[in-house]
Amino acid sequence: MVTSTLKLSQKFESHNLLTFIGTGGVGKTSLSVVTAIQAAKSGRRVAAITIDPSRRLTHLLGMDLNSQQDFQSIQWDDMSGSLDIYYVDPETVFQQFVSSHLSSQLYDKLKSNGIYRQISKNLRETHNFAALYKMVEIFKKDEYDLVVLDTPPCDQVIEFFESPSRLQKFFSNQGEDEKKTWVDWIQNKSLKFAESFIKKLVGGEFVDEMNGFFSAVGSLKSEIALVTEEFLVRMQKESSYLFLVYPPSLDKVSDARYLMREMSKNNFFVNEFVMNRAYLKVLDQSQEPGLSGDSEELKLYNYFVEMKARSLSQIEQLREELEGYSLNFSLLPEIEANMQSLNDILSFAQKMDENWIVT
């Protein structure tokens, strides 16, 4: 296996959008922040969009999530570019989108609708849409050389890519199978039996709220389509680069395989598979464990060595199976991190950059 490291800053000179996707807890946010820092160090004007950052990260970066401003400029001594970190609160951003495209009268009515409140808060498609809406808005500002997008945590990565079309379908409220909208449907006398059935199930008010909701949001359909189209155009440009971050566990590697097939159906293509925390960095430095017999410690050491070999062979296997997709494969070993200050984050970013191994 030929391996090389290429500084992030060199690698991305020709790109203006870097997107990180992955399931929860794989280190998407950390990697996107590290990448944004390295790009800002090398002189680029960077906007990083993050959703659901950890308490510690927001604290260390000095971000104020309650501030009126939706971004925080981060500065340090030897920085030659600039770094603005945008924090997306999905509920707020989604409401901004809705209120800016509806008459104030309609919006006031919508605000008190229980279904609207539920979806702006809890629907995952809404969270994903908020992220891509923010990205489109930032591009419109035309103030940055590079936008780094951290996507919302989801149980299945594919959700993020399906969300624009699902949300669109949802708001237009038209299935592929039928031409009628919810409102048409509920008013159709021949289907009254089904309405009474649903009313029995969920109660009459709920159905009323539902009718109220759809008559209010009907006009949003085309706005969602516009944002979605703009997002697709950005994502599918040559200057966009998509990372899939995954851990070295068996089930997640099998997910990655599944994902490629699903994504290509939606015309999305991952550029780089990044295995994060692929193995312990210390194993690169120490060859002999200096342990005798069959102690617990030797078992542990051998286990970590095996894990490393397994991670590397998993990457090779993925590469073979996904040969047709022109993908890059990289990995990051697990590095000790003691994050107590902004300086710690900066030196961690440096270390991550140096250890980002392209296989």
Add this chain to the structure above:
Amino acid sequence: MDFKKLIFVSGKGGTGKTTLSLILARHLALKGKKTLFVELASRSSAQSLLMETSAPQYNPSPTSFGFDWSIMEGRDCLIEYISSFTGVEKFTQKLFDTHVLKTLVNVAPGLNDLSILGKLTSSMREHGPAFEYDHVVVDAHSTGSFHSLIKAPGILAKSVSSGPLKLQSEGIDQVLKDPQLVQYFFVGLFESLPMDELEDTMGTFGEEYQEAISILMNKKIPLEKSESSNDIWKNFLEKQIQAEKVQKARAKDLWNQVYYENIIVRPLSEYLISQQGEWLRPL
């Protein structure tokens, strides 16, 4: 430990929820309990960990580890629930194929959640099609989504003023808060960021579900010190052990019921086969 009928396992992504749920299911099966392991997902994670050749389905089927398994999403549960009233599965299926009902399920995220919880608690409420098991171990979503899942019945009960939906929601909410019936495990790691999140989680769930919650710290290093003559490795490992002690103190400060599991240094399927005796050691 006295295990309850319904056991949820949640925690931050990547902490090992699925692994620990499987160990728990195996443990209960070894004690002779009729046990069901349930994944709340559209694709199984357990299948590759167990190295089973076929995937779990909505209807429970046996594994080679002594417990049954099943995978479910809200839609499946809702169809089954409605069928049990209409008595005609075909009719219900047909109804669900219309986009209107698809929309209904999507538009009311609470309804999806409610259907899952309705199914899981049906035997305790003597309502709807029930599971016949001594224990049901649920490999649940990660903390954020799990929170919306568990809160859904309470919120729905408040937002709907009458009707069957309200009654069902209230009933489910009561069961979920009954420490005699339901138990929650939150999986943590001996690392500072995951520990931050665990503190947040306990802030969110702690008060309301107090007695029913246990913390399960995963991937403990089973050593006190290093015997290695290789300084690089020795330093690394001892630093890890020290760092672990700091997190251990935080965990014990945070909660009364804290247990741990060591790093498992072999494939999970092999480990499960060799598993025996008592499990769940207090930290």
